[in-house]
Every structure is written in structure tokens, then in C-alpha cells.
Amino acid sequence: MKKPKTRREISVESLIRLAREGVARVSPMSRMERSIEELKRKVGQEEMDKQLAALEPQDDGPKACPRCGKKTRVRTRFVSRTFRSLSGTHTVRRHYHYCETCSAGFYPLDEFLGLPKEGALSEDLEMRIADFAVNDPYEVAEQRWNFHYPLRASANQFRQVAKRLGQMVEQSNPIVLQGASLLPKTTPSATLYAMNDGGMVPMREGKWNEVKVGVFFREEDYLSHRVARRGQVTRARYVAVLGGQEEFTKDMRAAVQVENGVKAKRVAWLGDGAPGNWNLASTLCPSAIQILDWYHAVEKGMTCARALLGEASPLLPSWKERLEQLLWAGDGEALVGELMQCLDVDISESALKALNDLIRYYRNNGPRMRYADFLASGLLIGSGVVESAHRHVIQARMKRAGQHWGTHGGRQMARLRATYRTTGPNNFYAAVRWAHRESLGLRLPAIPRRPRASNR
Numbered sequence: 001m002k003k004p005k006t007r008r009e010i011s012v013e014s015l016i017r018l019a020r021e022g023v024a025r026v027s028p029m030s031r032m033e034r035s036i037e038e039l040k041r042k043v044g045q046e047e048m049d050k051q052l053a054a055l056e057p058q059d060d061g062p063k064a065c066p067r068c069g070k071k072t073r074v075r076t077r078f079v080s081r082t083f084r085s086l087s088g089t090h091t092v093r094r095h096y097h098y099c100e101t102c103s104a105g106f107y108p109l110d111e112f113l114g115l116p117k118e119g120a121l122s123e124d125l126e127m128r129i130a131d132f133a134v135n136d137p138y139e140v141a142e143q144r145w146n147f148h149y150p151l152r153a154s155a156n157q158f159r160q161v162a163k164r165l166g167q168m169v170e171q172s173n174p175i176v177l178q179g180a181s182l183l184p185k186t187t188p189s190a191t192l193y194a195m196n197d198g199g200m201v202p203m204r205e206g207k208w209n210e211v212k213v214g215v216f217f218r219e220e221d222y223l224s225h226r227v228a229r230r231g232q233v234t235r236a237r238y239v240a241v242l243g244g245q246e247e248f249t250k251d252m253r254a255a256v257q258v259e260n261g262v263k264a265k266r267v268a269w270l271g272d273g274a275p276g277n278w279n280l281a282s283t284l285c286p287s288a289i290q291i292l293d294w295y296h297a298v299e300k301g302m303t304c305a306r307a308l309l310g311e312a313s314p315l316l317p318s319w320k321e322r323l324e325q326l327l328w329a330g331d332g333e334a335l336v337g338e339l340m341q342c343l344d345v346d347i348s349e350s351a352l353k354a355l356n357d358l359i360r361y362y363r364n365n366g367p368r369m370r371y372a373d374f375l376a377s378g379l380l381i382g383s384g385v386v387e388s389a390h391r392h393v394i395q396a397r398m399k400r401a402g403q404h405w406g407t408h409g410g411r412q413m414a415r416l417r418a419t420y421r422t423t424g425p426n427n428f429y430a431a432v433r434w435a436h437r438e439s440l441g442l443r444l445p446a447i448p449r450r451p452r453a454s455n456r
Contacts, residue, residue, distance in 0.1 A: 041150060044087030055109075058095050063108045065099035066442045072097045075105070083115060084151065085122035116433075118164055125151075126161055127429035133158040134165075134413070134420050134428075137400055165429075166412025168436035169419060174254035176439050180431040181422040182237050184258045191219035191379070192264040194285065195386035196252070196277055199394060201242070201414075204404045211394050211414050212248040214239035215386045216259050222380075233385055238393055240418035242411045249280060256284050268374075270383040272296045273365055292368040293383040297327055300361055304339075307354035308347060330373060332366040393421045 010018075026034075062071035076096040083090060094109035114123045121129060132141040138155040145153045169177065196214040203209050221235040239255050241248040267288040271277030273296055281288050298320070305319040326335040339359050347355070362369070371381050397417050398405065405413070420428045 037150065041088065045090075048085060048087040048090055052090060052092055058109060060095070063095075063097050064443065065097070065102055065104075066106055066111060067102040067104060067440070068099065069443060070099060070101050072099045079107070081107075081110070081115070083120050083122055085125050086128075086151070088151070116164070119160065121157075121161070123429075129153060129158060129161045130165055130429050131425050133162040134416050135397060137403065138162075162413065162416065163409070165432050166409070166416055168432050169415045170412060171439060172432075172435040173439040174251050175257055177419065177431075177435040178237065178254045178258040178422075180435040180438075181419050181427075182235070182258075184260065185218070188260050188263040188265065189218040189220075190264075191266045191268060192259060193217050193219070193222070193380065193385070194256070194267060194269045194281070194288065195271065195383045196239075196248075196280065197272060197383065197386045197390065198274075199390040201394065201398045201410065202404050203410065204406055209242055209405075209407075209410065211240055211242045211390075211398070211410075212245075213386060213389050213394060213418070214248070214252050214255065215389045216255050217385065218259075219378075222385075236385070236389075236422070238389060238418040238422045240393060240414040242405075242407075242414040245276060245280075249283065252280065253284055268379050270380065270386075272383065273300070273361060273368075275364075278368075289374075289379065290368045291374055291379065291381055292365045294327070294371060294381040295384070297362075297365070297369060298324060300358060301327075304354045304358040307351045308342060327369060328371055330370040332362060332369060336362055389421075393417050 060074050060077070062073050064070070065072050074095045075098045078093040079096050080091055080093050083092075092109060092113075094107045096105055096107055098105040110117070116123060116126055119126065129145075132145055135141075136144060138158040141158045142153060142155040145158075194214070194216050196212065198210045198212050200208040201211050215233075215236050215238050217233045217236040221233055223232045223234065237255050237259060239248070239251045241251055267285045268291055269277075269281040269285060269288040270291045270293055271281070273292050278290055281290055301323045302316070302320060305316055305323075306313075309315050309319065322338075323335075326338070336359055339355065339362070342355055343352075374381050394414065394417060398410065398413055416432075419432060423431045
């Protein structure tokens, strides 16, 4: 019996040939599935064309402007529009109306069908394109889309859809957008948590800009580590802004208003100790309980310890243990007192600066470090939820290898990501379009009724 060749005995050329044959092989089941998919596409194309042709004929009468409601006459008849849908490429011919009052034109048939004003995609196709665009870089989205769908899409299409939706988000009233993204609960929360933090994303020309992220969730929507494997939030409202503090405050105020933050029985605002966080909390929720994140408080103390004792000092674990004891006790005076004793030791200038900074930090945040009292009241003392939000809201899309954002595109994507993570994939596209239409005061098109059939 002839002994089979081992992998080492196979030449590179024959290995390449065998691999190509194996990769190119299509099983009978795959051939059947693909032929049926192609059949479905052809039938869908024909059926969609039939249904479009069966629409009621357009009349030449005046139509209400979607902006002001004024009746406007036809300016141009039977203007063709070709668009792509999930079933293929289709063409409709519709009348063009122009409103002199609003200085804007519109197509009543487009409004009725729900075709986006710009672009060459149907609503359902654009909705799916948008889901890929806000989750993957456009080139990756193109590859993944073309793997899943026979209808090809280019990276530029994903980019353009994201740009259109980004413009809609920027033009929308923040309160309307928040309400559309996650319907507010009718009853005030027993405890509403608010957290905010900043993280950096890469920009063009080697720069880095900060994206400010906020998250709001109710006590009943949080599963502690005792219930879940890790602390989990089942329902949350996100805000993300690549811009200044004033812009971020505006969007955060809208989220507070929609969540009935003022009416909540208790609001807990957690932050990392930056003065801007507490100014924001005091502005939007003056009665909020302000809590310095436990892990930031500990890490700030350990940063000072490493400056005093050295990065590899064996005394670091003892320092941390004592630091946590004093923090748990909520005895700020004792904590600062023990730190002040270090001033009597001969230390370097840099270590002295680190120690002075830490003492100032703990003194400024003293009322926010009553951890024993907070825990006894059933409050969270860690802002891990907003730090997690940075990863799954911002970094998952905007901090990929090799990515560099332009200012305008980055601003839009940050808002789109916050909206997407708030709504979820099923409601994202509809929420953005509705909020944009409502913010601009556009009227929803009336659905024409067919005349009743005669009984005669």
C-alpha cells in the first residue's frame, strides 16, 4: 500500500493548487441556496415594479407644502427618480411642487413613499446601510455588506449615509432627539444616576481631541454584580459630544429633562474629580448627590505614592491598604492629616508637587468621598458605567487602528454613536429621521385613501 505524502513532502505549488480547489468548491446545498436567493431577488424586483405601477395616478392639483402647509401648484410634471431598494433598482415618475413661501421644492410622491430626500436608496435599504456605517469603518462595512448581500454597496455610500444622518442629528432639537431615542418613563425615578467623563480620539494631522460622554440610567435598570456576573445596565441614555463644554451642557440638559431628573426622588452624579464635572452637575441638578468615583480617588492616591516611594517600592501595597481604610471610613481630615505628615520628610520637588496636588484634590472633594454613607444609602460609588460607555459607544467605532477623524465627521459620528447605543439597532434610523422632521416642523404626508367600492 502506498504511503500518503506528509505535509512536508507536498510542494508549495501543489499546496496552492489544492487550497484553491478547496476554497472554490461549492457544495450542492450552497448552489441550491444561492439559486433560490437569486430567484427571490428577481421575483422581488418584478413585484416591486408592479406595486409601484399600481399606485394611484398623480393628479395635477395643488399639494400642501410639508413645511408651511400652504397649497402649492405643480411646477414640473413626471420627473424621473431611480433608486435602489432591497429588491433591486426601480424608477418612479412624480410631480415636482415648489413653495414660494418656504423657497423650497418637494415631491409629494417621495413624501408619501417615504423615500429619503437625498441619495438613491430606499428607506429600508438606507436603514441597513446606516447600521453598518455606524458600527464599522466604511471600507470594512463595504466588505461585510458585500459578503451578506448580493446588492453591492461601496464605502462611499456608507460614508454618505452616515453624513446625511449626522446632519439630521445636528439639526435636531436635543430634547426631541432624546425623546425619540429612548421614550421617557412616565413615573419619576426613585434614584437617577448621572455620570460623565472624557476620552480622547485620534484626529487628522496627528492631533487628539476629547469626546465628552454622559450616561443616565435609573436604579431599577441596574443589575449589580450580585445579580449579574458584572454590574450591568439594561436601559441607559447616552450623550456624546466632540466639542466644547457649552455644547455638551446643552445636550446633557436635554437628557436630564427627558429623564425627569428634576422630579426624581434622588439624583446621584458620579465623576472623576474634574471641576468641570461638578460644575455641570450643580448647573443641571443642583440637588444631586455628588460622588467622587472610588477608583479615581484610590488611583490618585497611588499616583502620589509612586512619586514619593518609587515605582517599585515594596511599601506601595501598605500605602494602598491604609489609603482605602481611610477612604472607606470617610474621614477626610484623618486622611489629609496623614498625608501632611509626609511633608516633614525630605522629598524631591516633583514628589512635593504630587503630594500638594493630592492634598488639594482630597480637600476639594471631601464631601464627595463619604463612601460608607453612600453605600449605606444604597448608592453606587464607582463610575464604571460611563467608562464602559467610552469603550462601547465611542472607542468601538472611533478608535480603530489607523483611524483619523476630521472635525466635522468626528462630531457627527460621536452623536450618531450615542444615539445608536441609546435606541438600539431596530429604532435608530427611524428615531433620527422622526426627530429631524419634528425639529424642522415638517408635516407627515397624508396617506391617500382609495375610494370605497360601489355596492351596485
